[in-house]
Amino acid sequence: MNAFLFTPKPFYGSMQIKKGIIERISPSRFPKRIDRLVLPGFISTHIHTIQTHARNTAENLELLDWLKKKIWPFEASLTKKTAYASSFTGMRECLEFGITTILDMATTRHTHSVFEAARDSGIRAFIGKALMDQGPKSLIEKDPLSEVFDLLADWHGFDNKRLQVTLSPRFALSCSEKLLREAGRLSNELKLIQHSHISENLKECEWIEEHFGFSNVELLNEVGSLNDLSVLAHSVHVSKKDIALLKKNGCSISHCPVSNLKLASGIADIKRLSALNLSLGVDGAACNNLLDPFFEMRMAHLLSRSLHGLKGVSAENIFKMATVGGARALHSEKQFGTLQVGKEADYLVVNVPERVYFNPKFPYESLLHSIVASNIESVFVKGRRVFTC
Ligand SMILES: [Zn+2]
Incomplete structure (x- = not known):
């Protein structure tokens, strides 16, 4: 699944999880419109x-x-x-x-x-x-x-x-x-x-x-x-x-x-x-x-x-x-807190509503000021799905 990934340097790509750990993060071609985000929990x-x-x-x-x-x-x-x-x-x-x-x-x-x-x-x-x-x-x-x-x-x-x-x-x-x-x-x-x-x-x-x-x-x-x-x-x-x-x-x-x-x-x-x-x-x-x-x-x-x-x-x-x-x-930054290979997969998938243009030039501003919690599609802790809307 491709999405705009909030890794330490955000980019468009995909993320693979294996046994609760982020195994791979790779870039994909930018789409015309960003309709999905993946954020660290x-x-x-x-x-x-x-x-x-x-x-x-x-x-x-x-x-x-x-x-x-x-x-x-x-x-x-x-x-x-x-x-x-x-x-x-x-x-x-x-x-x-x-x-x-x-x-x-x-x-x-x-x-x-x-x-x-x-x-x-x-x-x-x-x-x-x-x-x-x-x-x-x-x-x-x-x-x-x-x-x-x-x-x-x-x-x-x-x-x-x-x-x-x-x-x-x-x-x-x-x-x-x-x-x-x-x-x-x-x-x-x-x-x-x-x-x-x-x-x-x-x-x-x-x-x-x-x-x-x-x-x-x-x-x-x-x-x-x-x-x-x-x-x-x-x-x-x-x-x-x-x-x-x-x-x-x-x-x-x-x-x-x-x-x-x-x-x-x-x-x-x-x-x-x-x-x-x-x-x-x-x-x-x-x-x-x-x-x-x-x-x-x-x-x-x-x-x-x-x-x-x-x-x-x-x-x-x-x-x-x-x-x-x-x-x-919490002295746990090696374990979780960012989307990086080797870390535990605590993350959420967010749908960008049709009416919102998510601007990759201003990802943090776009996130803070035009996305709300009800846009969340699913949430994972240690790679386990813990919430689906
Ligand atoms: Zn208190």
């Missing part, structure tokens, strides 16, 4: 699939009220069965919209159910139990890390590394310094991805400054929790000093433009953060409220343009954030 480096069934229930609230009034009570009400169902719905939605890999933060209980949902949905997933030893009584635990060892034994590396366990300290407000320090230590020792939220909302940042005399990033740096396995969502309110500390520690950022706008958190200026490895996150259905990477990319591009005009982050770089940047954040 999108990677969402920040999501809470367990919150999917809370969609459209937590509206018009800022982060801390949103958590306290709606999300934490929702999470506390989940059972094994409903946790599975909510996560499974979110994962199927991701696949339908072209996301083949997720970095998923669960809640403090039922993480096994989230892994079961990932096993059954076919998605590639890095999943962490939310670590909380401060905050609402209905969720916090005395020793949140103890269960992580069971999760590692049961799930880490499942299906030839399709599923992996991460450490997910929820955010500085819900973790003691001891817990943050321990999570950092375990991450270094066991080489596990650390997934957390950082400097999302101004009130959250002010609370941390007041109580610790440090910024959010300085606090995490101080307790030794930051490392090159850290993937930090949001980073809306960060200083120059914060950015330098994130750079020094080799942290990756998950930019979540739609969630940041919807929870009235603000705009993360990704041009300012461009010294760091940047990736993209759709966040949860309770704050987005769609898990759509096409919309996320378009928003990221337009927001950067609104801040910097034509000098904002380019469409090509936004696309890279949503693909190879995510793979880099």
